[in-house]
Amino acid sequence: MLGAARTKRAILLAERFGAEQALDWGLLDEVCDPGQAVTVAQSLAKRASESPAAIIRMTKESVNQVANALNRLGIYMDADQALVCRDSVEGAQARAGFLSAGRA
Incomplete structure (x- = not known):
């Protein structure tokens, strides 16, 4: 998550930032070399597909529940x-x- 202060700064000041900064801020999971995005994405998808589907579903649901716990507060x-x-x-x-x- 970017956080309120960084979000306001980026939007209100129209600040640009590169991939490394986005990675540092947690907006990206990974940065790859130019032309390698599809290869890297396919590799990540293959790794994910090797995990049991139930574990993937449960993990995603758990993370989403925690991340969205206060949405309706x-x-x-x-x-x-x-x-x-x-x-x-x-x-x-x-x-x-x-x-x-x-x-x-």
């Missing part, structure tokens, strides 16, 4: 909270108070 109850506000007596009272104060 701020919104996980939004729909439920909106329904409570819409359907509860307290929600109706709050809306009535808002409307009677002329803030609508």
Whole structure:
């Protein structure tokens, strides 16, 4: 992951960086010589295909779950909270108070 500071800097300042910098920052897994990309990719694919499919699937799922664990942290109850506000007596009272104060 690039991180917030580097992401903002790269986008806002339109900074260019080369393959070695991208590798250092973790944006790339590997840098190869010009013209060798397909050969290197095929070699990596062959190595991956030699592992049991179940292990590959489980590893990918585990890594994805950890990497995305906090994605819904701020919104996980939004729909439920909106329904409570819409359907509860307290929600109706709050809306009535808002409307009677002329803030609508």
